[in-house]
Amino acid sequence: MQHDFLKNYKHKTKESRRLYSRAVKVFPGGVSHNIRYFEPYPFFVSGAKGKQLSDVDGNKYTDYWMGHWALILGHSPKVVVNALAEQAKNGILYGTVNGVSVELAETIKKLMPRAEMMRFSSTGSEATMYAIRLARARTGRRIVAKAIGGWHGFNTALMQTVNYPFEEEEGLGLVQDEGQFVESIPFNNLDASLKVLETVKDDLACIIIEPVLGGAGCVPPIDGYLQGLEEFAKKNGSLFILDEIVTGFRLSLHGAASIYGLEPDLFTLGKIAGGGMPIGILCGDKDIMSLADPVARADKESLCAIGGGTFSANPMTMTAGLLTLNFLKENKQQVYSKIDRLGRMARKGLTKLFAESGIPCQVTGEGSMFLTHFSKNVVMDATDIANSNRELLKAYHLALMANHGIFFLPTKMAALSFAHEEGDIKKLLEATKKIIIDSKLFKRFA
């Protein structure tokens, strides 16, 4: 790939290139998270404020990635920053129970009453791993069903059918026997999904699913799909687990479950819930969660041993999470109507722009989340996304970044924050128009 905008990018990011050459000497591929790499090398961030990232070369970017979609109030909102400075003085890691964790849990429970009980961990990968363990403990069954393209973190059990080609192993070092208890179902195809589930129903411990496919590329559910899975699970004595790590507190203060009318047995939260600090939360039905009660079940045979970890419920994360949720509660109307409106504006505007230029494009999304797909077909699942023109999407995102100071993590979904404004969406649309007209990118595809 050699585009003009890449020349421009390299010209503007000399210090990042220098840092990247140091990074590859200490990190495989120069990164600690695979998706953070993009060609020719990622820019190195030196600061972030509101909607903006600054890099080490002094470039500014309007951020549509927003810390893996976690930063609903923007980067470093004052209310969180001040509280973290105070908390740091008063203890970074107590290593013990503390009041602020109780407050955060009670706040979540009030907003999401199905979170009758919960456990805090430090990452989403841990929360989904514990969800599955608890489902197996509860049902005495072994099989976990997940969506093709569904992303639930890097834990071993759920590293199946994540990346295209989905039928192949997710890389080296995963023992096949460990994957034998995962069944994958096609997102948004209820009949085909139920057919698969039917074949394993006697040993089906749970279905775990994102309400909107996130990592796979922003695919909302069609009416009835999630409800159909839930119905099957409940009838079958399997648990229905909703992975709301991305959607919780983003699509609504009460989660995607409230939007889609779902009643999961267990669900996972993360990202927004920690106010930008490391968190994963497993929540749900009291009876099920009680299988993990180390007091009532002191014998190891009767306990489902799920962790929290050294950093679980640490006062920094608890404080950042609590203040973020309190802000969202107090400004609910303002925040969600704004970010949803900006999301609609982006989806509508981009759809119109590409249609007018004769470029087959679909803009998927829900609320404040959106992503463009260059495809003649309707995008309904992870396979459709894998079959869309991903190279073009990458180039489009790189062009936005290099020539217009607009940052999408290339090929990844965008999530808007309360710090974004209408003017930002207008700039995104203008920049996109300019790329369509000026560059040769879309010429071949149109």
Place this chain on the structure above:
Amino acid sequence: MQHDFLKNYKHKTKESRRLYSRAVKVFPGGVSHNIRYFEPYPFFVSGAKGKQLSDVDGNKYTDYWMGHWALILGHSPKVVVNALAEQAKNGILYGTVNGVSVELAETIKKLMPRAEMMRFSSTGSEATMYAIRLARARTGRRIVAKAIGGWHGFNTALMQTVNYPFEEEEGLGLVQDEGQFVESIPFNNLDASLKVLETVKDDLACIIIEPVLGGAGCVPPIDGYLQGLEEFAKKNGSLFILDEIVTGFRLSLHGAASIYGLEPDLFTLGKIAGGGMPIGILCGDKDIMSLADPVARADKESLCAIGGGTFSANPMTMTAGLLTLNFLKENKQQVYSKIDRLGRMARKGLTKLFAESGIPCQVTGEGSMFLTHFSKNVVMDATDIANSNRELLKAYHLALMANHGIFFLPTKMAALSFAHEEGDIKKLLEATKKIIIDSKLFKRFA
């Protein structure tokens, strides 16, 4: 159990009791980490500074738990607190590559040259999970050997033979087939360990081991044990993985590997490396780590897909870690000579005290870590610890907490920090003496 000191504890912790009654309504057992529960209920921490914890009732405790042994500089050291306040203003979660992560990695590599490359994650459980995945990827083999009682976090693969009785499953929800590739060896018994390893050598991907058993109860290795395992692994084409999450930067600035003369292929860090903020690090040989390079190995079949996660390399953790390691480097002599001296003083003093009172007790430890065991036998492995008088140890720790304001997480190892002083050890010894003389605790056992 109904001791006088428990009456005193309840009297002094009424607000904690109230908070605990709220906590059990939102958390199974009222905690987010099982080991944080103790009878009759844990006190709720409201602040921490230096060597001291404060609870919600206004009680103060000299802390020997120190945030799961992570806080080598004490709670909220100024250098870290100030930097976190600044960093929070400048970005909590960039979600991108950044310079401070490169600096931290380069600092670690200089201190521990075997960390040729590394990957940052947010918890130790993740780091050990990735270590195993990488070992399997490298060797094409499946079996992982670990020590009986060895603790490597809550990831599914390593949840085997953690708690007594070791031969039983670690609770509900773990699928037996997932555990079939773990073999457990008796710590400190090289012959017996090699015998087990010999039976699985053709499929042995790695041996993963803590240099000092930590969670199981502070058991240092006898001469030749770890070296013998390493030798076997290297001869056999298996990887030798040292889990230095507890010992790294604690036993020495260069890790336990440098003390015991080990050359692990891979090793894990955590705790101290993040300066109190969430971290886990997988480090090691460049060729092995390169299997996780997402740039050179863009096809999923050739890549070992290990994660970092949303919060990996976040600038708050990176900053806290970097400043902590820099402080340790600049004050190396002062810090380690002090904490090791205090550790020796505690071990010697406690050993003498109990011996003089005719109470069979062993104080194990290394450097700044120590733990008492009430046993007539020499404590050499996790089974010996399980067979020691754990109820007495729990009662002793509770008595220290209730009557003397000295906090050990009951039955758990202590780790000293730079904030501790000789006077603290003296107080610990005096308190212990008082408990021996006054209470009926030790009468039956002596």
